Amino acid sequence: MPVCSLNELDTPALVVDLDLLEGNIRKMADFFAEREAKLRPHVKTHKCPEIALMQLRAGAKGITCAKLGEAEAMAARGVDDILVANQIVGRKKIERLLELLGKCNLAIAVDDPSNAQTISDMALSAGKSVDVLIEVDVGMGRCGAKPGKEALQLAKKIAQMKGINLRGLMGYEGHAVYIENYGERRSECLKALNALLGTKSLLEEDGFEVGVVSGGGTGTYDITGSYPGVTEVQAGSYATMDARYKKVVQEFDCALRVLTTVISCPAPGRAVVDAGMKSITTEFGLPVVKGVEGATVSRLSEEHGILKLEEGAKLCLEDKIELIPSHGCTTVNLHEKIFAVRGGVVESVWDVAARGKSA
Amino acid sequence: MPVCSLNELDTPALVVDLDLLEGNIRKMADFFAEREAKLRPHVKTHKCPEIALMQLRAGAKGITCAKLGEAEAMAARGVDDILVANQIVGRKKIERLLELLGKCNLAIAVDDPSNAQTISDMALSAGKSVDVLIEVDVGMGRCGAKPGKEALQLAKKIAQMKGINLRGLMGYEGHAVYIENYGERRSECLKALNALLGTKSLLEEDGFEVGVVSGGGTGTYDITGSYPGVTEVQAGSYATMDARYKKVVQEFDCALRVLTTVISCPAPGRAVVDAGMKSITTEFGLPVVKGVEGATVSRLSEEHGILKLEEGAKLCLEDKIELIPSHGCTTVNLHEKIFAVRGGVVESVWDVAARGKSA
Numbered sequence: 001m002p003v004c005s006l007n008e009l010d011t012p013a014l015v016v017d018l019d020l021l022e023g024n025i026r027k028m029a030d031f032f033a034e035r036e037a038k039l040r041p042h043v044k045t046h047k048c049p050e051i052a053l054m055q056l057r058a059g060a061k062g063i064t065c066a067k068l069g070e071a072e073a074m075a076a077r078g079v080d081d082i083l084v085a086n087q088i089v090g091r092k093k094i095e096r097l098l099e100l101l102g103k104c105n106l107a108i109a110v111d112d113p114s115n116a117q118t119i120s121d122m123a124l125s126a127g128k129s130v131d132v133l134i135e136v137d138v139g140m141g142r143c144g145a146k147p148g149k150e151a152l153q154l155a156k157k158i159a160q161m162k163g164i165n166l167r168g169l170m171g172y173e174g175h176a177v178y179i180e181n182y183g184e185r186r187s188e189c190l191k192a193l194n195a196l197l198g199t200k201s202l203l204e205e206d207g208f209e210v211g212v213v214s215g216g217g218t219g220t221y222d223i224t225g226s227y228p229g230v231t232e233v234q235a236g237s238y239a240t241m242d243a244r245y246k247k248v249v250q251e252f253d254c255a256l257r258v259l260t261t262v263i264s265c266p267a268p269g270r271a272v273v274d275a276g277m278k279s280i281t282t283e284f285g286l287p288v289v290k291g292v293e294g295a296t297v298s299r300l301s302e303e304h305g306i307l308k309l310e311e312g313a314k315l316c317l318e319d320k321i322e323l324i325p326s327h328g329c330t331t332v333n334l335h336e337k338i339f340a341v342r343g344g345v346v347e348s349v350w351d352v353a354a355r356g357k358s359a
Numbered sequence: 360m361p362v363c364s365l366n367e368l369d370t371p372a373l374v375v376d377l378d379l380l381e382g383n384i385r386k387m388a389d390f391f392a393e394r395e396a397k398l399r400p401h402v403k404t405h406k407c408p409e410i411a412l413m414q415l416r417a418g419a420k421g422i423t424c425a426k427l428g429e430a431e432a433m434a435a436r437g438v439d440d441i442l443v444a445n446q447i448v449g450r451k452k453i454e455r456l457l458e459l460l461g462k463c464n465l466a467i468a469v470d471d472p473s474n475a476q477t478i479s480d481m482a483l484s485a486g487k488s489v490d491v492l493i494e495v496d497v498g499m500g501r502c503g504a505k506p507g508k509e510a511l512q513l514a515k516k517i518a519q520m521k522g523i524n525l526r527g528l529m530g531y532e533g534h535a536v537y538i539e540n541y542g543e544r545r546s547e548c549l550k551a552l553n554a555l556l557g558t559k560s561l562l563e564e565d566g567f568e569v570g571v572v573s574g575g576g577t578g579t580y581d582i583t584g585s586y587p588g589v590t591e592v593q594a595g596s597y598a599t600m601d602a603r604y605k606k607v608v609q610e611f612d613c614a615l616r617v618l619t620t621v622i623s624c625p626a627p628g629r630a631v632v633d634a635g636m637k638s639i640t641t642e643f644g645l646p647v648v649k650g651v652e653g654a655t656v657s658r659l660s661e662e663h664g665i666l667k668l669e670e671g672a673k674l675c676l677e678d679k680i681e682l683i684p685s686h687g688c689t690t691v692n693l694h695e696k697i698f699a700v701r702g703g704v705v706e707s708v709w710d711v712a713a714r715g716k717s718a
Contacts, residue, residue, distance in 0.1 A: 010451045010718050044661060066662045067633075086662065089622040089633070090677050092369045111623055115676060142663055143623040143631050174660070263448040264470055264502040272502050274426075274448070278692050279717045283641050301533070302403060302688055303425045303445065303717060304501055317471060318449050329661055333637050333693070336715055356695055358638045358662060359369050 006344050007320050011261045012275035014335040016240060018342040020255035028238050029058035037225045040064050040083060042236025045329045047354035048338055049077035051239060064234040068096055069357030075104040084108045087143060089115055098126045107131040109170050111145045113157045116164060123163030131167045133212055136199050138171035138192035147195035152202050168212030171196040177219030180247050189220045197229045219248045242328035244284040257322035262315050271315040273305040280323060281330040287323035365703050366679050370620040371634035373694040375599060377701040379614035387597050388417040396584045399423050399442060401595025404688045406713035407697055408436035410598060423593040427455055428716030434463040443467045446502060448474055457485045466490040468529050470504045472516045475523060482522030490526045492571055495558050497530035497551035506554035511561050527571030530555040536578030539606050548582045556588045578607045601687035603643040616681035621674050630674040632664040639682060640689040646682035
C-alpha cells in the first residue's frame with residue numbers, strides 16, 4: 001500500500017500511533033534494562049509480528065503467547081523465544097506443539113500430572129523434549145496448581161517423567177492488574193507473589209532448580225518486575241494500551257484507535273459512525289471519542305456507533321474520528337490489518353497475523 | 360478436509376448443527392411462502408455464502424447485508440440480489456458501490472440529502488444508477504430520516520436527482536426485537552410499523568411509487584411479516600439462532616455452538632475450557648453449556664472459559680463440550696470457518712467469507 005494520509009483510509013480501520021507505540025515500548029524497556037527480572041511481553045494484545053519484533057529489538061528476552069496458534073504465527077515470522085502461558089491439552093495440540101519445537105525455543109505451562117504424562121509420552125516417541133513451567137494459581141481462580149504442596153507434588157511427578165523438563169514456575173495475578181487504587185493493587189499483587197515465590201522456595205528446599213519465575217501484567221509490571229526472585233514479566237497491553245488500562249497505568253499512552261466515518265447525522269445531538277461491536281469490543285465499557293469536545297459514545301450496535309453530542313459539539317457527514325477502545329486485546333482480534341501512522345501519515349500496514357488464532 | 364467426527368476437531372471450533380439449521384430455514388420459508396411480504400434474510404449473522412445460498416434455495420427473494428464489504432463477499436460467491444441496509448458515505452465507499460453494481464442487483468439505504476446528492480453525482484459520472492430506500496427511524500434512535508414529513512422532504516429532493524432511483528422505504532424496529540413479552544413486543548413493533556406505513560401513505564399521496572417497504576428482525580418476523588403493506592422482512596438470526604434470541608422466539612433452535620476442550624480441572628467444582636472472549640462474545644451475556652447437567656459458565660477471560668460445576672457434575676481433562684453463544688452475530692465474526700455437523704459427523708467446512716468485512 002502506498003503511503004497515504006490517515007484521512008484517506010477506508011473505515012472502520014484499526015490504527016496505531018507510531019510515536020506513542022515506540023514511546024511505550026521504550027519506557028517499558030527502560031524499566032527492565034537494569035533489573036533481575038526481564039521483560040517477556042505478551043503478544044495476545046497486538047497479535048502482530050512487527051510489534052513483537054520491535055519489542056525484542058528494544059531488549060525483551062522473548063515473547064509470551066496465550067495459544068499455540070499465536071506462537072505458530074509468531075514463529076513463522078522469525079520470533080524465536082516463546083512461552084505459551086497456557087495448558088496444551090489433547091493429542092492434536094501436543095502434535096502441533098512437538099512440530100513447533102523445531103522452529104523456535106519454546107516453553108509451555110502445565111498444571112496437571114496426566115497432561116504432563118501425555119506430553120512426556122508423546123515427546124519421547126517423537127525423540128523430543130518439552131520445557132515446561134508449572135502454572136500456580138496465585139489467586140485468580142482460573143488454571144493452575146495450588147501454591148505450595150500441590151505444586152511441589154506435581155514437580156515431583158514431572159521429575160519422574162522423560163521428555164519433559166521442568167524449568168520453573170508461572171503465576172498470573174490477573175485478579176490484581178486492573179485494580180485502580182495503587183495501594184490495593186500492590187497489596188493484592190504482593191499476596192500473589194508471596195504465594196508464587198513461597199512455592200519456589202519449597203521446590204528449592206526439595207532440591208529442584210527453579211530457573212524461571214514468570215508472572216505479571218501491565219497493571220503490575222513495576223511491582224512484579226521489582227520483586228526479588230521473579231525472572232520475567234509477561235506485560236503486554238502497555239505497548240498499544242486502551243482506555244481501561246489507562247485508568248490503571250497512566251505512564252503509558254493510548255496508541256491504538258479505530259478510525260471511523262460519520263455516516264448519519266439524523267437528529268440534533270446525535271451522530272452515527274460506521275464502527276460498532278464488530279470493530280470495537282465493549283466488555284470493558286464503551287470506547288472513548290478522541291479529540292472531539294462534547295462527543296461521547298452512547299452505545300454501539302453491531303456496525304454502528306451512536307454518538308451523543310452536547311450543545312456546541314459538531315460533527316458532519318463524512319467526518320473521520322478516532323475511537324479509543326476500552327479493551328485493546330479483543331478489539332485487535334477483530335481486524336486483519338493495523339495501519340501504523342505518524343503525524344497523520346500511514347507509514348506501514350501490518351498483518352494481525354495471529355488474529356483469530358485461538359486454537 | 361476429509362469427513363471427521365465432531366470430537367476430532369481441534370478446538371475452539373465454530374460448529375453448526377445441520378439438521379437444526381435446515382429446520383430453521385424451512386420453518387421461516389414456510390411462514391413466508393404464501394404472504395405478501397417476502398423474506399430477505401440478513402446475512403450479518405452467519406456471514407457465510409453457503410448458508411445464504413441455502414436460504415435463497417428455500418425461497419428467500421434476496422439477502423440483506425449490513426456493510427458493503429459483506430455484499431462484496433456475498434456477490435463474489437454468486438448471490439445476486441442484495442440490499443445493503445445502511446448508508447454508503449464518502450467517495451471511497453461510493454466508488455466501491457458503483458463497482459459492485461455491475462455484479463449483482465443492489466439497493467442501499469439513504470437518510471440524508473447531501474449523501475444522496477454525492478451518490479447521484481458519482482453515479483451519473485460513471486454512467487450508472489443506484490437504487491435506494493429511504494431509511495426511516497421508526498423508534499430505534501440510530502440512523503434514518505424522521506417518519507412523515509422529513510422522509511417526504513428527502514423523497515422530493517431525491518426525485519430531483521439523476522442516477523439515483525427511489526424504490527421505497529426501510530425501517531428497522533431494532534428497539535422491539537428483543538422484548539421477551541410477546542404483547543409488549545407486538546405493541547412496540549406495531550407503533551414502528553404504523554410510522555413506517557404512515558410514511559408510505561404520505562409519499563403515495565404525493566405521487567411517489569413506493570414499491571418496497573423493508574423491515575423486521577427475527578424477534579418480529581411474524582408481526583412485521585403479516586403487516587399489510589410490508590413487502591420484505593430482514594430477519595437473519597433465525598437461521599443459526601443464539602441463547603438470547605431463544606428467549607424471544609422459541610420456535611427456532613440454537614444451531615450454532617462453539618466446541619471447546621477441557622484444559623484444566625484445577626479445583627473441585629471448577630473446570631476450564633479453551634474458549635474465551637476471543638471465541639465467544641459476551642455483550643449479551645455468558646454462553647450456555649450444552650448437555651452437561653450442573654455445569655454453567657461462570658466467566659470468560661480472553662482465551663479461557665471458567666465453568667462452575669455443581670456437586671455431581673463431572674468433567675475430565677480433554678473432554679469436549681459445546682457452548683451456545685448468547686450472541687451469534689458477533690461470535691461468528693470471530694471465526695474463519697464453520698464446521699457443519701450432522702449426527703456427530705462433520706459434513707462440510709464453510710468459509711465465514713464476510714468475517715471482519717466491516718468496511
